[in-house]
Amino acid sequence: MLVRKLILFLCLFVVSFAEAVAQSAFAPFPKASDAYWRNQVPKAMRQDYIRLGKKYQLATWESIPDSAFAEFRKNGNRTNYEASCFLRRRQFACLVMAEIMEYRGRFMPEICKGLHYFLDKEPWWGVPAHYPKAHPDSSKQVVDLFNAETSSMLAWSLYMLGEEIDNVEKGLTERTYSEIRRRFLRPTVTEKQSWMRKVNNWNSWITSNFLATSLICEPSGSNELHRALDVSEACLRLFLKGYPDDGGCEEGAGYWDRASASFFESLWMLRAAASTMLPTDHRYVLTPAEEEKVAAMGRFISTMHIGNLSFVNFSDAKVHNVPNINIMFPYGAWLNSSHSTQPALQKVGLQLMQFAAYVANQYDYYRKPSTLFLKTGCWPTLGRELMLLSMLPQLRKSKALQPQTKEAYLQNLQIMVAGNRNWLVAAKGGTNGESHNHNDVGSFVVYRKAKPVIIDLGRDIYTAQTFSSRRYELINNRSMYHNVPLINGVEQHSGLQYHATDVQHTVSDSASIFTLDIANAYPKEAGVSKWQRTVMLNKKRNRVEVSEHYQAHDVIITLMCYGCPAMQKNGQLLLADGVKLVYDADKTTVAWQKVVMPEGMMKKQWDDNVYRIELKPKTEVSDIEYRFECTP
Template sequence: MNDKRTRWMIFVIVALMLPASAYGRQGRFKLGELVPQERIQQVLLSRDQWRPWPKWSERQAWEGLPAEVRKDLIVGGEAYLGYDWPALPATLFLEFARNGNRSRYEREHFARRSALTALAIAECVEGKGRFLDDVANGVWALCEESFWGVPAHIGAQKAGSGLPDYDEPIVDLFAAETSESLAWTSYLLGERLDTVSPLIRRRIALEIDRRILTPCLERDFGWMGFRGGRVNNWNPWCNSNWLVSALLIEPDEGRRVAAVAKIVRSLDHFLDAYEDDGGCDEGPGYWGRAGASLYDCLELLHSASDGAIDVYDRSLVQEIGRYIYRVHIADRYFVNFADASARVGIAASLVYRYGKSIGDEKLMAFGAHAFAESGGMAEAFEGKPGYGIGRYLAEIFGAAEIERANAYAPLVRDVWMDGIQVMTARDREGSTKGLYLAAKGGHNAESHNHNDVGNFIVYVDGKPVIIDIGVETYSRKTFSSQRYEIWTMQSAYHSLPTIDGVMQAPGSQFAARDVRYKSDDRMAQLRLDIAGAYPEQAHLKSWVRTITLNRGREVTVVEDYALTQPVGQITLSLLTPCRAEVRKPGQILLSPPDVNAASAQVTYDAATLAATIEVIDVEDGRLRSVWPEQIARILLTAKKPALKDTWTFKIEPTNP
């Protein structure tokens, strides 16, 4: 077997999957049982009957869009008139296999798709044929690509990494996305494309069938969940795009029904992977293609069955939607455990619609709030074409409604998701003022896992003070057997202890023990034993960490540990984007990089712990989009590590 393919498979199994005992929930509803293939055959609208959005020919709908929306969409298309479609040569594709770089190919790949979206939508809005030739060029350029996906995902083919094997179509995230965009382009413009050439729509249908429809029906790709193992955001993301492609393009009604039925069964594997609390262990940045893509699927099923397939009253579906406002901190800051970024731009229209579908006023208001914060209808479509057309259509035709909606950020005071063992707490409901704390238990085989059992973050007045830095720009190393060689994945660069250089280890067996949560009007607290997250070389008998938000006062962390034998060094790490200064033994002042005065301080027992400050240069582009040029790593080191001890340190605002 190809070595690269073997490493890729090992990582998918070990780093991203849970053991079989963690899923297959008892008593859960099953989409496949609620709507078996026989039921789908009865309720599914035919291709001719299903009209999810107005086609180009339905001029009243397109010309009835708000004037500012129409203007921005036409200007967006004009930017691509006469577009020089970027080349995707073999050597650019090979960069991932040769040096691990995936960004340069992806930049050109996604640019092509964003251009097609902008051109197709502009033609629908204006309706004069001015954009048609460029749309045709874009469609043809995509159809001529050997592989619609990206180099980082080609390792699933029998030939392994390198160039794509034309004879073995692999359905990855972006092959499915491309299919969705082409399917919508064919649906929207229809006979208008025939005026350029009747072969264009035929080519779209042929390529979608060869690359997506037939392979997905005949093969069980790993993301589908039929092979076992825990699926992640790939499942609803790929399924949503396959579903669009089948509903819009598949000419054979029998195969069309079979595709929908298989998608429904596959989605059950995604739902089975979720705890009842609806928590997304991949983090809020991935919720946009996890829970949100589940919603894409459910909306397509609801629409294509004329409402007959409706599971919005199911608790799990509702909880998955609510997750996104439960982990919101302030502005664009979200709780960012795992690979998620601390700053997230949410799909405002989708969040609003999800809330509307499940009858959740807070979720609707949060979507409307995000829409308003992004500039509202006046700016929502200004130079912002997505590369997927389906969600874009919903944004376009829903803009007027969301503009009028009640908009606010719920800013929930307390959240405890016991399934994924994540807590969040703030001083008071509905306000970003004061302290905010988030902490986690869990295990070290979560999706997009970092070795971070027991990690916590702290914000003051909506600004980060103690952080989880997130993840660097993805490379070949990120999803390989070398993942935990990357510093951002290691427990030593989270709010966690390191014992004689021994950090936490990856795997589901490395988990929190005896996890307890409680909250009231005065405090919120997470208590857990994190010793189980460390290998035997750490010589830990127990490490009970108690993290408490005392509302309006401070965050207190109590470390109560016991070793099985003496060790030479124990160090606690804290990362901060602030300037950190040891003002005196026992006190570290934290000053935001753009403010002269300190906003918080860390206090500790100077008789027991010694503090040092490391400065880390932030050079990666993905991290720099969130954090300043430098962050500080605070190291609290035990002066004389005892076999058993209790330490306490606090994070508190300087102006509570």
């Protein structure tokens, strides 16, 4: 009996050792034991990561009440559970990063407690909005964004500190590997996944986490790894094929980080693994045309930048956003260094590198990296942060420069962006069937010196209603709270059939002009047969001009503005930052009222200071013109 137990132990030891050796073949950057992290990361940065880890040394690892999970099905609230869920991941990621930077074992007991929490106290690693029942069941594993993110976070912690974890508690590493496979890797390859067929952030976001987790957790050369690579490549090819050639993210600039950037993240990992563990049929080589598309996808975030980290926020995006430099810089560096024969791609890469360096300077990254680290997602993203730190010398040498768009047109999304030293104007056509749609065909925004004048409300806190049949009862998703007309008391409707027509964009030395017909964005009961809108940045006269030519009755043109307007004189309304709205008072009346916003993200980002202007023709006319101007 004793001999049999000894043989069994030896067999298990050999299998475990063989898997550990195989897993170590994926080596995108040094492990925690390597002196790189203590020698190449400056002392001030290391101390800041360690300080953050110390904050969570006495962290709570209590179970989240089941009632918090059930709350989403009960009343639509997803925030309460997510706050507790994300906190536990935040503290775990911070503890791991602190141990990597100090490497004295001080944080290892808490890291092991954290692993036990995830293995024993959460039956599922996702969030209630993505689970089919009110209560999670450990035997029913569903692949969602946060199940994927959690698996990836745990996998990176094992990659960096696996040996050290086993030194504290033998077998904990392998048990964690096993749970990652059961909860995430196996369901991804064995069950039908709807997100694999969709070209939105779910595809690229989950795929990047699935690929990283597979490369770390699956033994090199195993059937499981080959299957994971097949699945990943199929998802990536579907995503890239379906993505618009102009590189635009229809979900909004806020999703760039998890759409285009996550796609790049997968490319980066495949290239990191290529030399050591990938067969030639899994190298995923891009064609020249695909490389150009990937560059356009990277450029999108720079194109939408207004200034001072404000962004054109069509769709579900916040106006104030901090790009994640731990993926932006690697994206730029890859474009800049891998395309020596393609200057246009190199230029995009350089711009992203300089943008990342600008953000780093703005947030004092080289002394207090924890500020940006904490902003890199719903909780800090370990893999991306390690990726950036492995390139730290290159980042520190990069010139810091924020992008300023002068002329851009995204032909597929039908978005125009034009700017000069005083103005930035952006306008959109497109459809009302876009992912994260807001019923806003023809809407536009105006900024003066990167300060808001005419705005888009953007996104608010997500609830069950946000992605339900009642989505368009929320004010930030309704056309009457965008800069488009209300026609015969009727708003725009949702669906691909509601879209812009006759879209044109022209550029000259004196003007950038965007023209479209938005009549088709309205249902028949609006009674509109034509509505041609022209939005122009008049460079010669240094103003923004809008003209409306239409065949419709009972018209109100809505303008959402930041700050309370004031009547300066007849035909001139004073807006924020000294901008004047000039209109024909003989033809048009003007009125305004404060917008009552629900408590939450949207109200906070606009300082509860948004007003809705209504321009209304006095008689039955077929055209209205107005402009925005200011003293230079």
